[in-house]
Amino acid sequence: MKVIxxxxxxxxxxxxxxILEKIYGExxxxxxxxxxxxxxxxxxxxxxxxxxxxxxKNSYSVDMDLSVGIESGLMETxxxxxxxxxxxxxxxxxxxxxxxxVSSGFEYPPEVVKEVLSGVxxxxxxxxxxxxxxLGTKKGAVSHLSRDMLDRTENTEQCVLTAMIPRMNxxxxxxxx
Numbered sequence: 001m002k003v004i005x006x007x008x009x010x011x012x013x014x015x016x017x018x019i020l021e022k023i024y025g026e027x028x029x030x031x032x033x034x035x036x037x038x039x040x041x042x043x044x045x046x047x048x049x050x051x052x053x054x055x056x057k058n059s060y061s062v063d064m065d066l067s068v069g070i071e072s073g074l075m076e077t078x079x080x081x082x083x084x085x086x087x088x089x090x091x092x093x094x095x096x097x098x099x100x101x102v103s104s105g106f107e108y109p110p111e112v113v114k115e116v117l118s119g120v121x122x123x124x125x126x127x128x129x130x131x132x133x134x135l136g137t138k139k140g141a142v143s144h145l146s147r148d149m150l151d152r153t154e155n156t157e158q159c160v161l162t163a164m165i166p167r168m169n170x171x172x173x174x175x176x177x
Contacts (some may be wrong), residue, residue, distance in 0.1 A: 001027045001118050004035040006055030006069045009137055009153075016155035023164060034058040041121045048073030052091040060093050066124055067093045068163075070156060075105070076117065082113040083135055085124070086141075092167065101162025103155045106142055119158035 001024045005013050013031045020027050035058060036042075036051035055069025069091040077085040092099050096141050108122065115125045117159040122134040130144055140152025166173035 002064050003029045003068065004059045004061070004064050005028055005029065005031040006036075006059030007031060008033045008068075011137060011140065011152050011156055011168045012070045014067075016070075016160050017043075017127060018153070019160040019164065020066075021156050022037075023168060034057055036069070038071070041116060042071060042073035043075065045075055048075070048087065049089050049091070049100065052089040052100070053093075056091040056093040056098065060095060062095065065094065066108050068160065069093070070159060072122075074108075074113070074122075076106075076115070077097075082105050082107055082110050084108070084113050087154055088159045090156075092160075092162040092163045094167075099163050099166045101159045101165065103158040103162075104150075106145060108141065109143075 003016065003020055005016050008031055013029065017027065018027050027163065034055055037054045038047050038051035040049050042048040051071035052069040054072060056067045060067035070088060072086055072088045074084040075087055076083060085107055087105040088103040090101045110120060112125045112129065116122050122141065124142045126135050127133055132138065135141060135144065140156045143151040
């Protein structure tokens, strides 16, 4: 099984490896930097999913079995403190079909959302708040905010796993007539 992840972020690569090795056993996994074709800080369902799908499709080549795109974005969410929840979406592409999955979501502190809405990336604001450079490529904001009860790799694994559910159950998801 040859897999490529459309990002150089080690968290995305490791999360994908962790889940796909559980499903397929040994895999040959690599990564490359590709354009998501969405802003660095996606907002909303459409933009975030589009970024994940673009990463998967833009990293795919015919010598791969699967390509994986993962994108985080802020979703407008009623009844929250800030009005937004962060969700990670995963798109998995096999050259024909895309399957999607999503992680559990969490809310950033109000100051983070305020700065992000003014054009600053979440990672930059969280780096400033926590004092950790490149927090997003390390333990991640979700780990920091959950006091290490949920780390970024685990959160990312959730979206990879849920994107794999249709592929793990092809007999009921892809019924051939």
